[in-house]
Amino acid sequence: xxxxxRKLGREGERLAARALMDAGYEIVYRNYSHPPYELDIIAVxxxxxxxxxxxxxxxxxxxxxxxxxxxxxxxxxxxxxxAFLAENSQFSDYNVRIDIFIVDFSTFPANLTHYPGVIxx
Numbered sequence: 001x002x003x004x005x006r007k008l009g010r011e012g013e014r015l016a017a018r019a020l021m022d023a024g025y026e027i028v029y030r031n032y033s034h035p036p037y038e039l040d041i042i043a044v045x046x047x048x049x050x051x052x053x054x055x056x057x058x059x060x061x062x063x064x065x066x067x068x069x070x071x072x073x074x075x076x077x078x079x080x081x082x083a084f085l086a087e088n089s090q091f092s093d094y095n096v097r098i099d100i101f102i103v104d105f106s107t108f109p110a111n112l113t114h115y116p117g118v119i120x121x
Contacts, residue, residue, distance in 0.1 A: 012056030037080030
């Protein structure tokens with residue numbers, strides 16, 4: 001990943017984390033890593049553990065950005081969550097939810113779209 005893309009991704013993650021905190025969530029981890037898996041944001045509120053995947057871009061992608069989360073990425077999310085829960089047993093009884101954040105930096109201010117409770121089929 002280029003430095004510019006990494007910077008854009010970090011800024012998108014910062015905005016998504018801020019949105020979760022504004023909604024009353026506590027950020028537990030940012031960029032949790034269990035190679036080869038990485039989870040962008042892990043947050044808790046009550047008995048819900050939210051794993052947020054953040055997609056950021058400068059110019060609108062061809063097709064909806066939401067569709068950039070293919071089967072391979074979905075498996076990586078599930079495997080990353082399993083690894084996180086295995087290492088953090090204090091969250092084993094929590095309800096796990098996957099949220100997707102799309103951050104569009106082609107506008108000012110950036111447009112943040114939040115899709116809570118995404119279920120992959």
